[in-house]
Amino acid sequence: MHIDHAAPEPPRRRAGITAVASFLPGREVTSRQMQERITAAxxxxxxxxxxxxxxxxxSRRVAAEGEYASTLAVGAARAALHRAGLAPQDMDLLVFASATRDVVEPATxxxxxxxxxxRAHALDVTNACNSFVNGIDAARAMILAGRARRALVVTGETPSRAVRHTPVGLDQFRDGFAGYTFGDAGAAVVLEAVDRGGIVDVDTETHSEHWSVGGIFGGGSRHPRGDEHTYFHGDGSELREVFEKVGTSVLDRMRQRTGLAWDDFRHILVHQVTMPYLERFMxxxxxxxxxxxxxxxxxxxxASATLGVQLDRVHEGLRTGDRVLFVGLGGGVSIMTMVWEKA
Known part of the structure; x- marks a missing residue:
């Protein structure tokens, strides 16, 4: 009797992060200096x-005159390409993923x-402080779909440009208080198809009914011009209440789906707004x-450069098989998790 044996399925390919870099502006501004400027003005x-x-x-880093979101992204991109041993021409997809942009049009x-x-296919992805993780996920999907071999995902964040340094009265100071947490930075990752490890799990949760809780509302069709809408507006405590109300369901789902506990991750990268907020997250x-x-x-x-800067700080010490969990929190409101295993 003849029995046909089906050929084993080839292992499913994944997209993985093969190089990481970040770029910080040279200028440092302490909270004391910022407060002195606000009170003087x-x-x-x-x-x-x-x-x-x-x-x-x-303290925080602040972009200098003549430094833009693209400047910080390019600094990080060049470092990431150097670490990967690749040239810009080796990329066939470039994603700028940031809450900040140089201009409204064209794409940064x-x-x-x-x-x-x-000469890569170039596009922007934006979703507040989740932009960079969303950009990585979009590039991953295009690699798995066969649309790209290698992708460069970059962010350049200059939210310090949206800080109100001359508030008129305490109400305006409180309304813009969340902006005083901002610092500028750039980050970049190279993504390629890998045979083992790579990005093994992604999940998102979105609660768009809270889109108006905080943001920078100028520059679009609602408020195309006007200084008032170029500043960050929002109540930090209200944003925190929204995230607490949304809860930990996306993290719970990730742990149940993957079977991973906190100790199974070498590092857990989480978006950080303030220290009290981070302590509440824990x-x-x-x-x-x-x-x-x-x-x-x-x-x-x-902003969205936070997780990229954190990854750059620990990437060199990672070993094959080490897992890293990304936890993104963004206005809108969205929460995102991504599990990456170093190949």
Missing amino acids: SGLSLPTRVLERVTGIA AHIVQAELGS ELTGVPRDRLVVTVPELGNM
């Missing part, structure tokens, strides 16, 4: 060291590409502090 009498005491942020990806000298989720890469006290809230 506005005449407000603020409690001593209130910015640092409330946020836990001692084209400005980055012109500086690099590459309290709600049970994530151990020793798994975190804490950047907010010295670098502030770097």
Whole structure:
């Protein structure tokens, strides 16, 4: 009797991160300096060291005159390509994924590409502080679909340009307070198809009914011009309440689906707004502090560049098989998880 044996299915390919880099502006601004500037310009009498005491942020990096979102992205991109041993011409997909852009049109990806000298398919992805992780996921999908072999995903964040340094009265100071957490940074990753490891799990949860809780509302068709809408508006405590209300369901699903516990991750990278916010995250989720890469006290809230900067800080020490969990939190409101295993 003849029995036909089906050929074994080939292993499913994945997209993996093969190089990482970040880029920080050289200029440092302490919370004390920022508070002195605000009080000098506005005449407000603020409690001593209130910015640092409330946020836990001692300093942040700020882009200089002539430095833009694209500048920070290009700095990180060049470093990532160098580490990968690749040239800009080796990329066939370039994704600029950021809450910040140089101009409304064209896509900032084209400005980055012109500086690099590459000829890849170039596009922007934007979703507040989740932009960079969304960009990685979009590039991953295109690699798996056969649309790209190698992708360069970059972010350049300059949210310091949306900070109100001359508030008129305490109400305006409170409305713009979340902006005083901002710091500028760039990050980049190279993605390629891998035979083992790679990005093994992605999940998202979106609650768009809260889109108006905080943001920078100028530059679009609602408010195309006008200084008032160029500043960040929002109540940090209200944003925190929204995230707490949404809860930990996306993290719970990830753990149930993958069977992974917190100790199975070498590092857990989480978007960091303030130190109290990060401490509340640990309290709600049970994530151990020793798994975190804490950047907010010295670098502030770097918007979507936060996770890229954290990954760059630990990437060199990772070994094959080490897992890293990305936890993105973004206005809108969206929450995102991504599990990556180093090949």
